[in-house]
Amino acid sequence: MTRLVALVLIVAGALIATAVFAQTWPERVAHSPLDALRGTTPVNTEGHPPPIPQPRNRSERGVRNYPEQPPLIPHAIEGYRIDLNSNKCLSCHARARTGESGAPMLSITHFMDRNGQVLASVSPRRYFCTQCHVSQYEVTAPISNNFVDIDSLLTGVQPGARR
Ligand code: HEC
Ligand code: HEC
Secondary structure: OHHHHHHHHHHHHHHHHHHHHHHHHHHHHHHOOOOOOOOOOOOOOOOOOOOOOOEOOOOOOOOOOOOOOOOOEOOOOOOOOEOOOOEOOHHHHOHHHHHHHOOOOOOHHHHEOOOOOEOOOOOHHHOOHHHOOOEOEOOOOOOOOOOOOHHHHHOOOOOOOOO
């Protein structure tokens, strides 16, 4: 008998908890600052995904944000393969190809091994280009930031900047 009472109590407790949770769910989701996949759409409704953005495809090279930055890829790279047998990027950016492609050559650092020894061809460390270089899409950033260019920082344009 006591077992039956305990069972009834557990089931009732679970039902109440579910009801309370279901009521507060949408509010909780609405308060999350950023949910990349579902946004504020409750789990029991279908979301409306935003349209797929266009890749940035320009002929100008971008300004680097700091000297050591791997430059951003200014052109679309969809379908460019990089694997053991082929590297599409090198078909334009390799030293011997830059004449016909008009693409900038990889810098000398891409030929150096980890000891700074310069090799005859691209170092394996720099073979998988998209490990460091990324293309861009025409989108507005979901989160703003207060990045300041080093030149602005050095000229003291930024209030409170040290010199
Ligand atoms: C069809 C030739 C071609 C292919 C293939 C190609 N690129 Fe390019 N790339 C260019 C040209 C030309 C530029 C110069 C800017 C422009 O015209 O878009 C460039 C610019 C760049 C830059 C900017 C360099 C700088 O100093 O700002 C990077 C980085 C780059 N490419 C990386 C890549 C990577 C990584 C791949 C492979 C995923 C790739 N490219 C494939 C032709 C190519
Ligand atoms: C480990 C990171 C890394 C990898 C992998 C890498 N790069 Fe770079 N790349 C950089 C950095 C950092 C720079 C800027 C400083 C420099 O030149 O080393 C750069 C510069 C460049 C430049 C501009 C050169 C110039 O003189 O303006 C091009 C073009 C480029 N990379 C293409 C490529 C291609 C194509 C590949 C693949 C074969 C590749 N990179 C692989 C980090 C990388």
